[in-house]
Amino acid sequence: MPNKIKEEIERLKNERGAIILAHSYQPGVIQDIADYVGDSLELSRIAARESAELVIFCGVRFMAETAKLLSPESTVVLAAPDADCSLAACMSGADLREMKKKYPEATSVMYVNSTIDLKAETWACCTSANSIEVVEAAPSDEVIFGPDRNLGTWVAANTDKKIHIWPGGCHAHSGADIRDLREKKAEWPDAEVLVHPESPSVFLWEADKVLGTGGMIRHIEQSTSSRFIIGTEEGMIYRLETLFPDKQFVAAGKILCPDMALTTLELVLKALESNDSGIEIPAELAERAGAAVRRMTEIGR
Numbered sequence: 436m437p438n439k440i441k442e443e444i445e446r447l448k449n450e451r452g453a454i455i456l457a458h459s460y461q462p463g464v465i466q467d468i469a470d471y472v473g474d475s476l477e478l479s480r481i482a483a484r485e486s487a488e489l490v491i492f493c494g495v496r497f498m499a500e501t502a503k504l505l506s507p508e509s510t511v512v513l514a515a516p517d518a519d520c521s522l523a524a525c526m527s528g529a530d531l532r533e534m535k536k537k538y539p540e541a542t543s544v545m546y547v548n549s550t551i552d553l554k555a556e557t558w559a560c561c562t563s564a565n566s567i568e569v570v571e572a573a574p575s576d577e578v579i580f581g582p583d584r585n586l587g588t589w590v591a592a593n594t595d596k597k598i599h600i601w602p603g604g605c606h607a608h609s610g611a612d613i614r615d616l617r618e619k620k621a622e623w624p625d626a627e628v629l630v631h632p633e634s635p636s637v638f639l640w641e642a643d644k645v646l647g648t649g650g651m652i653r654h655i656e657q658s659t660s661s662r663f664i665i666g667t668e669e670g671m672i673y674r675l676e677t678l679f680p681d682k683q684f685v686a687a688g689k690i691l692c693p694d695m696a697l698t699t700l701e702l703v704l705k706a707l708e709s710n711d712s713g714i715e716i717p718a719e720l721a722e723r724a725g726a727a728v729r730r731m732t733e734i735g736r
C-alpha cells in the first residue's frame with residue numbers, strides 16, 4: 436500500500452508541476468519522498484528559487500508561511516494542516532508591541548519560528564545559525580529577542596549587547612533531560628556532542644558545538660569524528676544517517692515534536708489531489724513580515 440501511495444504522489448507531483456519540501460524533523464517516510472529536505476530557511480530559499488506552481492510543505496505552519504513570504508507567486512500548501520509550533524504560538528505581535536513600550540531604545544529580533552503577526556512587528560527575523568550576527572547588526576545596543584528563551588540566553592552569552600528575552604520555549608526541546616545526555620556521553624566518550632540552541636541552557640554548556648540543523652550537517656561533513664550525540668528533534672537522526680551512512684548517531688535525549696509527526700503519506704497525497712489555494716497572508720502583513728524575513732536572509736546564513 437505505501438508503495439502505491441508513493442507512486443501516486445510521484446505521478447500527481449509531475450502532473451501538477453509541484454515540489455515537495457520536507458523539514459529535517461519530518462518522519463523518515465516523508466523525507467524519502469521529498470524533493471528537498473532541509474531546515475526552514477533552506478527550504479524557503481529553495482521554494483523561492485524553484486518558483487514551482489505548487490509547493491507541498493511537510494513541516495509546521497510557520498515554515499510554510501515563511502516559504503509563502505519568499506515565494507508569493509507559488510501556491511504553498513501545508514501537508515498537515517493542523518501542524519503548528521508550540522514555540523511560535525507562545526508570543527504574538529501584541530506581546531512584542533508591549534515589550535517595545537517597555538524598552539523603547541531596543542531593536543527587535545525574532546527567531547523565524549514565529550507567527551506572521553509577530554514577524555510583521557519585528558525589525559528582523561533570524562535563524563539559529565545567524566541569530567548572533569543579526570543581533571550584532573541591529574542598529575541599537577539593546578535588543579528585544581523572542582520567542583525562544585534558550586536561544587535568547589545563548590545569544591546574550593555571545594554578544595555585548597543588552598538582550599531583553601521573551602520567556603517562551605519549544606515544548607519538545609525544553610523537555611529534554613540532561614541526565615539522558617550525560618548517560619550517552621558515558622556510553623560514547625569519543626563522540627562529538629552537537630546541540631541545537633533551542634535546547635535547555637544546561638545542554639548547551641555541555642556540548643562540543645551549538646548548531647542549528649543546517650550547521651550540524653555542515654560540521655559533520657568536515658569532521659573527522661565517526662560518532663555524534665545529537666541534541667535536537669529525533670527526526671534529525673534519520674536525516675543524518677541517510678546523509679552519512681559511514682558515521683554513527685544517537686539522540687541526546689527524548690526530543691519529539693508531536694506536530695512534526697502529523698505529516699503522513701496520505702496527507703501529502705490529499706494535498707496534491709486538492710485544489711486548496713494554500714497559505715494566504717493579508718497583503719499588509721506580508722509586506723512587513725516579508726521585510727523582516729528578507730533582512731534575515733541578507734545577514735549571514
Ligand code: SF4
Nearest residue numbers: 520521522605607692
Ligand atoms: S521542534 Fe519545537 S520549534 Fe520545532 S516545530 Fe516542533 S515545537 Fe516548533
